[in-house]
Amino acid sequence: MSDDHTHVQEFFGARAADWDSRFPDDGPAYTAAVAELGLSDGARVLDAGCGTGRALPPLRAAVGPSGLVVGADLTPAMLQAAVRAGRDRDGRLLLADVAALPLRSRSLDAVFAAGLVAHLPDPPANLRELARVVRPGGVLALFHPIGRAALAARQGRRITSDDLRAEPRLRPLLAGSGWRMTSYVDEDARFLALAVREG
Numbered sequence: 001m002s003d004d005h006t007h008v009q010e011f012f013g014a015r016a017a018d019w020d021s022r023f024p025d026d027g028p029a030y031t032a033a034v035a036e037l038g039l040s041d042g043a044r045v046l047d048a049g050c051g052t053g054r055a056l057p058p059l060r061a062a063v064g065p066s067g068l069v070v071g072a073d074l075t076p077a078m079l080q081a082a083v084r085a086g087r088d089r090d091g092r093l094l095l096a097d098v099a100a101l102p103l104r105s106r107s108l109d110a111v112f113a114a115g116l117v118a119h120l121p122d123p124p125a126n127l128r129e130l131a132r133v134v135r136p137g138g139v140l141a142l143f144h145p146i147g148r149a150a151l152a153a154r155q156g157r158r159i160t161s162d163d164l165r166a167e168p169r170l171r172p173l174l175a176g177s178g179w180r181m182t183s184y185v186d187e188d189a190r191f192l193a194l195a196v197r198e199g
Contacts, residue, residue: 026054029145033192034058034112036183037139043109044068048098048130049116051078053087059112060090070103072096099126106135114143117164124177131178134197140179142170144191151191165191 034055039045041064047055050071059069069091073079079093096102098113099122111130120126130140144151148166152159164170170193171181179195 026145029190030055030114030143031058033114033141033143033190034062036192036194037062037110037112037141039063039067039110042066044107045070045110045112046101046103046108046130046133047071047091048111048113049073049119050082050091050093051075051114052085053079053082053091053093055112055114056082056087056090068092068108070094072098072101074098099129101129101133103133105132108134108138110134110139110141112141112143114145117142117170123164123173127174127177127179131197136197136199138197140174140195140197142191142193142195147186147188147191149186150188165193167193 037045039059039062043063044067045059045063047053047059047070050056050073053071056069056071060067063069071082071087071091072094074095074097076095079095082088082093094102098116098120111134113130117123134140142165146154148163149159162169164173165186167184167186170184174181174195178198180198181193181195183192183194185192
């Protein structure tokens with residue numbers, strides 16, 4: 001396991017138990033972002049880096065009982081918190097690295113990824129792996145419940161142009177990884193970039 005993986009597991013593992021209580025008002029933002037995916041009954045969707053599974057209930061509601069919802073995360077403590085919250089009823093939880101997903105190529109209709117991009121050790125390769133498991137025409141949502149400037153202020157830092165989520169960086173990054181960006185919103189209340197799987 002790389003140092004990047006160890007760092008991510010240590011960071012989120014230490015915060016898993018009280019993660020939801022630290023951000024209790026994010027639910028409506030997750031629901032609104034999931035709605036932007038345009039999922040239909042029976043769709044197959046991955047929540048990549050699912051954490052405590054906050055997106056799983058709205059994803060399940062979007063795809064209905066015949067759809068498939070998978071939540072994958074690298075940190076066991078986050079998945080345990082998802083189970084304690086009962087979110088394993090809304091989707092299958094998978095202890096997995098999004099850099100090497102145990103999923104068939106082109107098997108999914110969509111990927112939802114909240115707060116994931118900043119934690120990817122190799123963003124071009126990791127986004128290509130997400131593209132691998134999505135059918136052509138499928139959708140990717142890169143989401144955060146607050147925008148880049150608000151997040152930087154919360155963390156006591158300045159927003160910088162080298163942030164991977166800045167549109168001038170993110171658009172070519174996605175394009176080089178099999179995705180075409182179709183929408184970009186970065187406002188205080190949310191960050192949401194949508195992309196379509198090319199090919």
